Amino acid sequence: MKKSTYSIFLDEERCTGCTNCIKRCPTEAIRVRDGKAKILADRCIDCGECIRICPNHAPIPQSDSREKTKQFKYTIALPDPALFGQFKTKPSPRQILAAVLALGFDGVYEVAWAADAVSIAIREFIREHRGEGPWLSSSCPAVIRLIQVRFPSLTEQILPILSPVEVAAKLAKEETSWQLDIPQQEIGCFYLTPCPAQVTAIRAPYHLEHSYVDGALAISDLYCELREKIAGAREQGEPVKATALGLTWGRVGGQTRAVQSDNYLAVDGIYNLLQVLEEIELGKFDNNIDFLECQCCQGGCVGGAFTVENPFVARVTLRRMAGQLRPKLEAEKEQKVLEYNRKGYYRAEKEVEPYSIMSLDKDIAKAIYMVEQSEKILKQLPGLDCGSCGCPTCRTLAEDIVCGIATETDCIFKLREQVQSLAEQMLALALKVPPVTLVQRQIMKTQREVLELAKRLPPVLAKRNQKSNQKKGGEEE
Amino acid sequence: MKGVSCLFQEPEVTSDFKNCENKNETGAESPFEHKVTLEFAVEGKNFRAAGEASSRLKHTLQHIGFPAPLVRRVAVAAYEAEMNIIIHANRGTLKAEITPKTVTIWAEDEGPGIPDIELAMQEGYSTAPDYIREMGFGAGMGLPNIKKCSDILEIETVIGAGTRLKMVIFNKTGPEREK
Numbered sequence: 001m002k003k004s005t006y007s008i009f010l011d012e013e014r015c016t017g018c019t020n021c022i023k024r025c026p027t028e029a030i031r032v033r034d035g036k037a038k039i040l041a042d043r044c045i046d047c048g049e050c051i052r053i054c055p056n057h058a059p060i061p062q063s064d065s066r067e068k069t070k071q072f073k074y075t076i077a078l079p080d081p082a083l084f085g086q087f088k089t090k091p092s093p094r095q096i097l098a099a100v101l102a103l104g105f106d107g108v109y110e111v112a113w114a115a116d117a118v119s120i121a122i123r124e125f126i127r128e129h130r131g132e133g134p135w136l137s138s139s140c141p142a143v144i145r146l147i148q149v150r151f152p153s154l155t156e157q158i159l160p161i162l163s164p165v166e167v168a169a170k171l172a173k174e175e176t177s178w179q180l181d182i183p184q185q186e187i188g189c190f191y192l193t194p195c196p197a198q199v200t201a202i203r204a205p206y207h208l209e210h211s212y213v214d215g216a217l218a219i220s221d222l223y224c225e226l227r228e229k230i231a232g233a234r235e236q237g238e239p240v241k242a243t244a245l246g247l248t249w250g251r252v253g254g255q256t257r258a259v260q261s262d263n264y265l266a267v268d269g270i271y272n273l274l275q276v277l278e279e280i281e282l283g284k285f286d287n288n289i290d291f292l293e294c295q296c297c298q299g300g301c302v303g304g305a306f307t308v309e310n311p312f313v314a315r316v317t318l319r320r321m322a323g324q325l326r327p328k329l330e331a332e333k334e335q336k337v338l339e340y341n342r343k344g345y346y347r348a349e350k351e352v353e354p355y356s357i358m359s360l361d362k363d364i365a366k367a368i369y370m371v372e373q374s375e376k377i378l379k380q381l382p383g384l385d386c387g388s389c390g391c392p393t394c395r396t397l398a399e400d401i402v403c404g405i406a407t408e409t410d411c412i413f414k415l416r417e418q419v420q421s422l423a424e425q426m427l428a429l430a431l432k433v434p435p436v437t438l439v440q441r442q443i444m445k446t447q448r449e450v451l452e453l454a455k456r457l458p459p460v461l462a463k464r465n466q467k468s469n470q471k472k473g474g475e476e477e
Numbered sequence: 478m479k480g481v482s483c484l485f486q487e488p489e490v491t492s493d494f495k496n497c498e499n500k501n502e503t504g505a506e507s508p509f510e511h512k513v514t515l516e517f518a519v520e521g522k523n524f525r526a527a528g529e530a531s532s533r534l535k536h537t538l539q540h541i542g543f544p545a546p547l548v549r550r551v552a553v554a555a556y557e558a559e560m561n562i563i564i565h566a567n568r569g570t571l572k573a574e575i576t577p578k579t580v581t582i583w584a585e586d587e588g589p590g591i592p593d594i595e596l597a598m599q600e601g602y603s604t605a606p607d608y609i610r611e612m613g614f615g616a617g618m619g620l621p622n623i624k625k626c627s628d629i630l631e632i633e634t635v636i637g638a639g640t641r642l643k644m645v646i647f648n649k650t651g652p653e654r655e656k
Binding site for chain 2: 150152153155282284359361362364367368372
């Protein structure tokens with residue numbers, strides 16, 4: 001099985017082991033061990049939920065360093081549509097492109113422009129495959145990983161269309177190489193990304209053997225410099241190529257609008273997505289939807305972990321900015337895109353494969369045995385999902401126990417029960433004083449007190465025991 | 478027992494639910510074979526909990542590591558059966574027995590029963606009242622979908638008493654059983 005990659009790392013010094021992140025993770029990829037959170041590499045999908053919830057800012061998303069741009073003779077920046085919603089000063093889209101160029105790149109190629117073309121490719125694909133849906137959008141890499149990991153049967157419903165950033169890099173390299181006569185391998189395309197999942201997608205692409213993008217730079221890392229450059233930039237350089245439809249890809253609903261599907265659903269936020277994908281996998285939406293726009297972050301890409309502006313503000317800013325651009329592609333340009341589309345220019349090179357890492361064992365019979373055991377263990381656990389054991393839920397602890405990576409006494413309530421029984425045994429032993437020894441009454445008293453303390457169960461457990469006693473009583477009757 | 482009773486792909490007519498419970502229908506299952514049984518209570522008319530039991534069953538199958546297409550078939554069959562209980566019956570249970578080779582689901586309910594099974598098996602035929610259709614359910618695809626997804630389907634129903642569904646789905650890609 002291929003080695004998984006992810007782009008979120010943990011700063012151990014900052015992590016206090018508070019368990020906030022384990023509860024939030026949609027793929028149960030985090031455990032707390034020895035007082036520090038640990039990410040299970042196989043399960044991490046780079047959604048960024050832990051980054052948002054951590055009060056200590058311990059999870060750190062990694063992007064490429066700008067040093068990497070020095071490896072290339074000619075560098076092109078690929079700004080994501082979400083970048084355009086990041087500035088309170090409301091610069092024009094042209095000013096932003098000029099500022100990106102001023103960061104030290106040799107050229108700028110708009111991802112929003114590629115999004116215009118990708119929208120047409122998706123529209124055509126859905127038209128040709130009507131009734132086979134729902135087709136799931138393929139531009140959010142965290143969603144792709146989520147589907148691979150948690151909804152493996154839905155991988156074949158992912159649109160086999162490249163994401164706008166890959167198309168942008170492909171076009172940028174071809175055009176620049178042709179215009180300036182530079183070999184493609186000397187051109188470096190760098191994506192200004194709103195999210196860490198894109199960093200992973202470039203290193204381990206899901207639709208291609210090798211990504212056309214050479215590196216991903218976090219928007220948040222470049223933000224201060226960009227603001228300075230915008231302040232100094234006048235209207236200059238080439239006009240914006242993208243249309244309003246391409247630019248709105250940065251926010252939720254933008255894709256569906258651009259794709260012009262009348263039978264669609266646009267879902268943002270990973271928990272909402274979990275719910276909708278669950279329903280799709282159960283066959284609830286069959287034949288009702290052609291296109292499902294999936295956005296892992298609340299608000300779409302403007303809510304990415306590498307963005308700076310409040311996502312709600314960014315959404316409005318982006319919509320206003322789109323109003324400054326021409327509403328849609330000219331007919332002749334659309335014809336050109338359609339021609340490219342017929343040649344399969346925007347099509348994925350390979351299918352997204354299911355990546356089932358949730359299974360307990362490769363041997364099905366053994367896995368069934370393990371599930372049986374974990375169901376038994378689960379019944380013994382308090383069912384509070386408190387997270388004190390370092391697992392997100394009692395169910396995951398039970399699974400970890402059968403997998404041998406945790407023990408029952410990791411549960412503080414189980415530990416307490418064991419301490420109680422130990423105390424009882426100790427008392428019983430202590431009472432067995434040899435007849436020749438004088439019994440000291442004070443010691444006996446202390447021992448009784450200890451036993452009393454040990455007997456005091458936490459309220460939740462007392463309740464459970466009461467219930468189970470009642471049940472037993474009922475059965476006897 | 479009086480009433481209508483019908484079975485699919487097994488012509489034998491059984492009218493008592495409890496008798497079939499202990500039958501070993503999967504044939505040569507060895508007693509040492511690992512299997513796990515899950516049981517969920519399903520409450521009639523409780524749409525807030527709709528799909529919870531089938532979801533849990535699906536997750537368990539994923540944990541076991543069954544191939545994705547099989548998990549999908551079981552999930553869809555279980556979901557439709559669960560919805561049928563919620564829409565039509567007062568209460569019921571969804572029970573699943575999982576072995577490396579087969580997944581067997583029983584959906585048993587206390588409800589009105591199915592007056593005409595052949596009609597109910599037709600796509601688009603439904604007896605669901607309007608308010609349930611307005612919620613987007615009761616499109617008459619439940620039983621046809623279940624039939625599509627399962628390898629063996631048996632329906633037993635007693636008018637005014639309840640319905641019992643047995644669905645068997647084979648894991649055709651699974652490893653050969655050890656003898």
